[in-house]
Amino acid sequence: MAQSDTVTRILDTAEVLFAERGFAETSLRNITSKARVNLAAVNYHFGSKKALIQAVFSRYLDPFTLRFHTALDELEAQHDGQVIPLETLLETMATTVLAVPAERNSLKVFMRLLGLAYSQAQGHLRRHIQQEYGDVFTRFTELVRQATPELPDAERFWRLHFMLGTVIFTLSGLDALRDIAEKDYHEQVSVRDLIRRLRPVVVAAMNAPLPPTLEEGHHANAKVS
Amino acid sequence: MAQSDTVTRILDTAEVLFAERGFAETSLRNITSKARVNLAAVNYHFGSKKALIQAVFSRYLDPFTLRFHTALDELEAQHDGQVIPLETLLETMATTVLAVPAERNSLKVFMRLLGLAYSQAQGHLRRHIQQEYGDVFTRFTELVRQATPELPDAERFWRLHFMLGTVIFTLSGLDALRDIAEKDYHEQVSVRDLIRRLRPVVVAAMNAPLPPTLEEGHHANAKVS
């Protein structure tokens, strides 16, 4: 158990420090000294810093993938071949996202990590995530496609990413925003509260009217790369 | 020209490398060697790496602030005390954002930098931006407030940040997304094209129905920190 304990303490400490400072700004010394673990333990147990970063993500994403597949299985069984409404799909995803960290650490940390995964120069991480967890997202987007037949494929693709940006940006920068919100509007904002606010916005965004096509749109008058 | 040249080359190189790899992952050696400039030149001209980072932002944000203030002045003059419609405000902002980098480097870099500013552990940078450029955003949000009187203040605050997330996330991760989009949908996506797609989404999101209040909403059944 001593080994397992060491591994767990490294992961627990690493995820918090990564979320707080980013990957490059968190040294193995930071992690091992805060975790009260030998400096060489990370390389011993994980092999490298990169592998540790991936392990931190796996601890969240593995159970998420499992649960999400199960939830989608149930949804499909319930609807028995019929189209699952968009709102139900989004609802299900939100519920699953919320459920996983509830078992473990905090949702905030998870979201910070997701934000970092996108913004920081960790190509290996993006590749790792894409490779290990791409399937469930492909399945999900296919269901979304069926739920929004009127949307051109490209439009749907972009809108899904618009919304991904909304969610990740907001939840990963939650602390800073929450501070401002509380100071200016004297409001206590919980993650659950934020999800409540997100729902109608996301739905409205997905159902927004289509943009004018390029032909009938305004003429570009400046070159922008 | 000698001084100006060195300073400019440092800034040009730094902004590209920062955008590609992030701040911590870009060393002064990286910058100076790629810019073909002496290693000590950064500290000579800027004082520190932090100051260089801030200078990179200032080169975008200074002209942006200037132009945006001017544009808002014009808008207010045109509407002569009457409320400026939300779409006009968003349109104006988009135009200004597009105009500035067009004079300089690329919009993509600017957006990547903005994304990094939010996600990376650069407290000094967030403070610097807030302090130097907070005014024009305050002015803008006040105009948005007048354009959306039916929205509660807190709701407007969050929706603006939802949309900020959408824009920054999408535009800052543009390259990766564009690759996928082109592969899957055989579509060439320009920034201008993306802005066209963003417009109806943002408007719809801002005008989405209000969420149910907490009292009448679903009961929370899981604790999420």
Place this chain on the structure above:
Amino acid sequence: MAQSDTVTRILDTAEVLFAERGFAETSLRNITSKARVNLAAVNYHFGSKKALIQAVFSRYLDPFTLRFHTALDELEAQHDGQVIPLETLLETMATTVLAVPAERNSLKVFMRLLGLAYSQAQGHLRRHIQQEYGDVFTRFTELVRQATPELPDAERFWRLHFMLGTVIFTLSGLDALRDIAEKDYHEQVSVRDLIRRLRPVVVAAMNAPLPPTLEEGHHANAKVS
């Protein structure tokens, strides 16, 4: 032995180089390259250059403090509550000072280091010495007080420091002075020889007549800051 060896070699080399050139003029590169040790070893074993400087002193002062306390214990036991004569106290201190470096390196190095500790801009070092080794000096000065009841406290304070200056200045600049002395007076001067010369001078200085009080002294006629 590996660890002990590296640490010892760093300390041995550092104390010699510090004594020769001073702290600021001795770089960690100087030390590690001369000690045939990895450049990072100093930071690994000591944490910082400051800590190394303090460690160099501790290696002398720790055994000195121990021995001096023991010697004073013995003196007090011998005199059984009666006042210990000043000359005995000075004799004991001299003997202890001589004994410690005899076990280790050279007295000359120790004295050079002490001189540096006072003259160089190493506030941290003065604080460290004061804090770690202040007790034994307090004990010593208290015994000196009892041995010289006729001296006003302030006068005794200053005279002790006058003598400290004599000893440290002479012994720390020993090499240069010795060169001159040998050239001019064809005399081989050992440290032991110098101590012999110091004894009557120090005793006479401590027992010098009191200066005229300010009131009856010469009137100051020039302002000196």
Place this chain on the structure above:
Amino acid sequence: MAQSDTVTRILDTAEVLFAERGFAETSLRNITSKARVNLAAVNYHFGSKKALIQAVFSRYLDPFTLRFHTALDELEAQHDGQVIPLETLLETMATTVLAVPAERNSLKVFMRLLGLAYSQAQGHLRRHIQQEYGDVFTRFTELVRQATPELPDAERFWRLHFMLGTVIFTLSGLDALRDIAEKDYHEQVSVRDLIRRLRPVVVAAMNAPLPPTLEEGHHANAKVS
């Protein structure tokens, strides 16, 4: 006059900073920025940092040498071939030392600088001082020799340096000692006050009985290098 002004400001600033922190710890940047002078000015006007250090000393020592020679001329004229008493010689030296800085900056700075000259690794400085100002000290020690005919030459040499140590150590570390003295003995100590205390001590020290010769002294029983 602009040039002269620049030179003076550099010298004024340099002597203060050198006295506060030492030579190595004071950079040309420190000096020039505090003096509000161009960074290249030191090298322009003095040629190098070493030359600046020497110039700082010359500004004190040149007038000192002049005055001291004059004072000794007068003394010799007054005593007309007869031996000048030791106390008179010491008195004259003290007066001259006090007089020079009174015209310029502070005595404390001068003494700090003298202390540094001895303790810091500035071989060039010691050589410079010896070479430029050795004569007047040779003249002075010859007069001291005549005033103390009973002292063996070597003994006189050492005692003079003992006293040099007393004076330089005390006056150069004055600030720290003054702080302690004021805290412990509630005494305000001026330099003039300290000189008053030094006088009887130095005289007593110079007149101390001769030490036992080596033959009749205690036998050394430990080798000390």
Place this chain on the structure above:
DNA sequence: TATGAATGAGTATTCATTCAT
């Protein structure tokens, strides 16, 4: 005469990783 720009060599320190035990 004076200075802003530039530079090559240097500083202490930190890094992830390796290795012998």
Place this chain on the structure above:
DNA sequence: GATGAATGAATACTCATTCAT
């Protein structure tokens, strides 16, 4: 299975000095 010691490479930054103007 685990760890203290060690290391080579890199980090940001500072230095005194030079040089073109």
